[in-house]
Amino acid sequence: MTHHHHSQKKLGVSILLNIGITLAQIIGGLLSGSLALLSDALHNFTDVVSLIISYVAANFSKKDASLGKTFGYKRAEIIAAFINASTLIVIAIILIIEAVERFLKPQSIDSTLVIWLSVLAIVGNGLSVLLLLNDRKKNMNLASAYAHLFTDMLASVAVLIGGLLMKFYSLFWVDSFLTAAIAIYLIIVGIKLLRNSFSVLMLFTPESIEIDELVNDINQLDHVKHMHHVHIWQLNEAEIHLEAEIDLSEDISITEFEAILEQIEVTLLEKYGINHINIQPEFNKTDDKNIIVQD
Template identity: 65%
Template sequence: MGHSHSHNHSHEVQGKNLLISIVLNIGITVAQVIGGLLSGSLALLSDALHNFSDVVSLIISYIANKLVKKEASLTRTFGFKRAEIIAAFVNAATLIVVAVLLINEAGQRFQEPPQIDSNLVIWLSILAIAGNGFSVLLLKKDSSSNMNMRSAYLHLLTDLMASVAVLIGGILMKYFQLFWIDSALTLGIAIYLIVVGWDLLKSSVRVLMLFTPDDLALEEIVKKISEIPEIKNVHHVHVWQLNEEETHLEAHIDFNEDISLSQFDVILEKIEHLVFHNFNINHVNIQPEFGKCDDKDLVVQD
């Protein structure tokens, strides 16, 4: 059996930025809860609840970021490489749960819009915009290459947008007495949370369930490998992501001749080079076969 490792090194996620964002969001959450209770604004309280979910998600992301750097061991041969994917899943799920709670509360408030202290809403939303805006800038770079950081970034970005909406609502309440806008904004924030949360939830579930990555076609990978002259058949294929930096290929390969181990190593190098440069697959595990009577289907139920 051949097994190769070709790591694709990405820039290291900065845990310090996460820590700064956590501290900022704790401060924003406390201020918004107090302000929401004093002003009677559900939108402000919903923004506070979302900010609290941000704090939880950022803490989860921070812990995952630390865990993923731990070395592998005899009892954990992959180490904690999947910690960040689990964090992304948990964070996405919390976004959806928070959204459902907000929709329920907004529906009740629509029937009897309460009087709201708009001045407090305006100033606290400005505070939240400043804090979340700074946090978004801190995490933006890492969010493009790391699912865990993207989940934290999305939490903060949606909260930034929510705070902008709350500010607009506060202005409309102050100058036009449109107090129903508070519930309408809460509903809009909740729907947006569901949209972004569901997309991230699906992505993290695909990785956790070892599904073939969306951007890879199994038939195309097998076709390319089968073009190597010494290979007769490629079957029993699995392609999955361990995390966002490691994509694995496992397959059984029939050879036209009963080749030696050294000959197999040469062909294995060809396969590694081919799948890495064409499909960005950086871990290859091949079981060589010659004249073996087994299932030759592309995908085989283990």
């Protein structure tokens, strides 16, 4: 529990650091006329928003389940990731349009300011990246926060190089080029996150699970004739649920069925990582025996 709280505090620090960087870069971008700085600021701003969403979602997902909300808020983080990803993509497209316009009409830019602000951003993001380094493997939410921060750091490095090129070689078109590059990267990251969170929200079967193989494994167990009407879905990062109907080969007692149920639980958890199951036992019931039944 303390561990969770710990990663929350780190998120909080990252949020404050990023708000600082974002403000500095927006002011700097406006003063220096650098679109790359502004796009980097935007990148940082999407971070701040996504970190805040992650922070709020992580708090929400700890709330207890209740009669009105039997799952509690366990999907809050997935929805947060989905919203983050969509906004990332939209913002990136706007940036690319801006960059193209700028590329056709390059403007002179105050490179010294660009250089200092990109250094500031690299340091700030670097700190945030280090803070979240160990927690990023824990869940989609923190992983998305980490990805944001890490790409920010790289984007700021690019802006720094751009600033140096502008200062020493007056290559002002580099600014639009970098803006577009940062934006394209944002789109790639965004699409991946969008796909993952979308498939969880749509209750698609997690990619790691082969339903045919799973059904086959269960059908091998004693007394089990046929597993059918299967639903498998991911509730959030930590939970995969399965519900199914199982035809039994004889009319056994509930005690005997519970022994089978235990075998099913062990198989599903150890081999498939499914940690919540709900099985409906049946004997000689006339119903649809297909593995997948459209309800």
